[in-house]
Amino acid sequence: MGRKRNKMNSGGEDFNNLKGEGTAMDTESSRASASIWRQAVSIPNMLSYLRIMLIPVFVVMYVRAQYLTAGCTLIVSGLTDILDGRIARKFGMVTDLGKVVDPAADKLTQAAMIICVSHKISEMKLLFIALVVKELLMLLIGYFFYRKTSVLISSRWYGKATTTVLYAVLIAYVLIPDIPGELAAPAAALCIAMIVMTFILYNYHYIKQIGIKKD
Numbered sequence: 001m002g003r004k005r006n007k008m009n010s011g012g013e014d015f016n017n018l019k020g021e022g023t024a025m026d027t028e029s030s031r032a033s034a035s036i037w038r039q040a041v042s043i044p045n046m047l048s049y050l051r052i053m054l055i056p057v058f059v060v061m062y063v064r065a066q067y068l069t070a071g072c073t074l075i076v077s078g079l080t081d082i083l084d085g086r087i088a089r090k091f092g093m094v095t096d097l098g099k100v101v102d103p104a105a106d107k108l109t110q111a112a113m114i115i116c117v118s119h120k121i122s123e124m125k126l127l128f129i130a131l132v133v134k135e136l137l138m139l140l141i142g143y144f145f146y147r148k149t150s151v152l153i154s155s156r157w158y159g160k161a162t163t164t165v166l167y168a169v170l171i172a173y174v175l176i177p178d179i180p181g182e183l184a185a186p187a188a189a190l191c192i193a194m195i196v197m198t199f200i201l202y203n204y205h206y207i208k209q210i211g212i213k214k215d
Contacts, residue, residue, distance in 0.1 A: 036097070039095040039096070039097040039098070040097060042088075042093045042095060042098070043084075043087050043091075043093065044083075044084035044085070044087050044088040044093050044094075044095075044098050044102070045084075045095065045097060045098050045101055045102075047080040047081075047083055047084035047087075048080075048084055048098065048101040048102045048104075048105045049101070049105075050080055051077050051080050051081060051084075051105040051106075051109060052104075052105045052108060052109075054073055054076065054077045054080075054109075055077075055108055055109055055112045057073050058070050058073040058074055058077070058109075058112060058113070058116075059112055059116060061073060062116045062174065063116075067174055067175060067177055068175065070116075070174050071171055071174045071175035074109075074113065074167065074170070074171050074174060075171065077109055078164075078167045078171075081102075081105070081106065081163065084098075084102060085102070085155070085160070094154060096152050098154075099152040099153070099154045099155075100152070102155060103155055103159070106155075106163050107131070107135055110131060110163070110166050110167075110170075111128070111131065111132075113166070113167075113170040113171075113174070114127050114128040114131060114166075114170065115128060116174070117170055117173045117174065120173075120177060121173060121181075121184045121188075122184075123184040123185050123187075123188040124173075124184070124188055126188055126192065127188045127191050127192055127195075130191075130192045130195050130196070131195060134195050134196075134198070134199045137199065138199065138202060141202075141203060141206060142206075145206045145209070145210070148210060149209060149210065151209065153202075153205065153206070153209070156201065156202065156205060158197065158198050158201045158202075159198055159202065161194070161198075162194040162195060162197070162198045165190065165191060165194045166191055166194070169187050169190065169191055173187075
């Protein structure tokens with residue numbers, strides 16, 4: 001009889017333990033969901049979503065030859081890019097989701113600008129190729145870096161500098177479609193040089209971070 005009671009007590013304790021573990025897991029899952037939601041609706045990330053939504057607006061305006069409206073759309077897009085980074089850093093809103101969404105919005109916007117402008121300025125096609133190759137390589141290298149360190153690298157100053165140069169050059173070509181043709185090659189060369197510089201510096205940063213992790 002005593003043994004039977006002991007078994008029943010043991011069984012009850014196991015059930016309570018399992019119940020407690022289940023509750024802890026549910027709580028942890030709820031916290032994780034809440035954290036993801038907070039990241040998703042943070043002001044910097046909402047500005048990045050807005051930047052993505054402005055892409056089709058810009059493309060439609062450009063195709064319709066409404067260059068002033070298209071250029072103003074890009075200026076608004078650029079301002080949201082500046083604001084989201086400043087807000088994120090100032091108010092402690094830097095998130096892993098933002099580290100993905102912000103650069104994705106940048107690259108999609110840049111690609112849309114280059115594709116549109118390259119229909120009139122053939123030299124910009126080389127710029128598009130350089131951007132695609134660089135981003136594919138960065139995606140691959142970034143993936144291996146994350147596998148090694150479990151760290152997502154946020155945008156660096158040189159990435160933002162390149163974005164600024166690309167925006168400035170391409171907005172100029174959107175707003176002033178009759179820019180002399182002889183300026184196209186130097187403009188494209190400047191943008192490509194910035195892309196190459198950014199690629200080299202990001203990879204240097206990755207190598208440096210891996211060295212720190214090993215130490």
